[in-house]
């Protein structure tokens with residue numbers, strides 16, 4: 001597979017090259033040059049496969065010829081053996097029309113493990129082959145950091161530095177990052193907010209001269225194509241289990257950066273029978289405003305019960321724009337230039353196309369809590385606040401349009417990650433951590449507090465890269 005940039009100016013790249021960078025050189029995001037297709041006979045075969053074998057079939061076309069199938073199989077088997085459920089991503093029926101796709105059985109209890117367990121192993125394989133060392137630098141408001149650390153903690157070729165806003169992430173989230181005891185893992189608590197952390201990371205990617213000789217920075221947020229690729233698999237897995245190879249299902253996706261739902265869109269492009277993809281947002285609702293009012297504009301960030309979806313701008317939306325504008329990089333460049341002023345508007349045609357594919361709902365904290373509480377009382381199922389937004393959106397859309405059933409709502413995190421939200425929902429229960437994390441609060445923490453200053457962060461990174 002070859003990869004092209006959404007802005008049409010960067011050179012075509014291979015899978016390995018795309019894996020080991022962040023943005024394309026023209027500022028765009030990498031997407032596959034063409035989309036592999038499964039016909040109905042092939043879908044019927046895929047429907048019988050266990051998760052890891054399905055993963056191999058779905059991902060092989062994206063990594064060949066850089067990786068052969070035997071190599072990919074080894075990495076996939078190892079990555080998904082880390083999950084606590086035999087099915088990896090089991091599907092549970094909530095009621096007659098809504099099913100829940102459980103994506104939280106990985107080491108850090110959020111769906112990001114599905115991609116980052118594989119990503120860490122892909123890095124290690126490719127870097128070993130090239131005898132190359134890299135530096136992973138990322139900012140996290142919660143789940144990405146711990147999932148990336150878990151995915152890379154064993155790598156001899158990666159030094160990983162994760163910035164989080166000091167005293168502004170939940171205790172479970174912080175401890176998941178800071179209790180990992182590996183010489184290549186470095187947690188930096190920045191005396192600032194998440195935006196400050198992101199700005200520092202962005203500046204570092206822009207000028208990498210501070211790194212030791214021969215090193216480069218690699219991104220682990222969802223601008224990295226390999227993350228999206230790994231997430232396509234569970235759409236096939238759940239869609240084929242609930243709808244089979246013939247019947248179309250809909251998906252409701254709690255989304256922030258548009259990464260997860262973009263993977264669902266790709267599954268549909270690859271031939272999976274998908275009816276509607278429901279964009280489910282919290283009060284940071286730029287995507288919902290885009291679809292309902294053609295208003296894709298920055299607004300001030302609001303802290304919510306679902307912190308992993310608290311974003312101002314959805315970086316992966318650019319990948320969809322590329323398709324909505326017939327894969328024309330010039331159009332995307334113009335739109336993104338317009339967006340430097342803080343807002344952009346789709347053409348009539350592009351908006352019409354987006355509305356054929358997507359529906360959208362927005363849940364505020366009150367609606368999120370009410371959904372957690374109602375589902376617990378009626379179905380005896382405890383949702384985390386992010387997953388609750390997906391279920392809320394599924395139910396709201398089903399009410400207006402019952403023909404979109406069945407809807408599979410993505411459960412993106414385990415409720416034990418967000419005990420405060422469980423209490424805020426009025427539920428007098430303590431969600432318990434799974435056994436492999438039961439001693440999380442007894443483990444030793446390691447992190448370094450640094451001022452909100454890019455130079456100090458760069459100095460720290462340079463000083464702590466292994467030789």
Ligand SMILES: *Cc1c(COP(=O)(O)O)cnc(C)c1O
Nearest residue numbers: 143255256257258259260308412
């Ligand atoms: C990251 C995250 C999301 C949002 O995913 P995107 O790919 O940014 O849309 C939703 N829920 C949880 C629990 C997350 O960690």
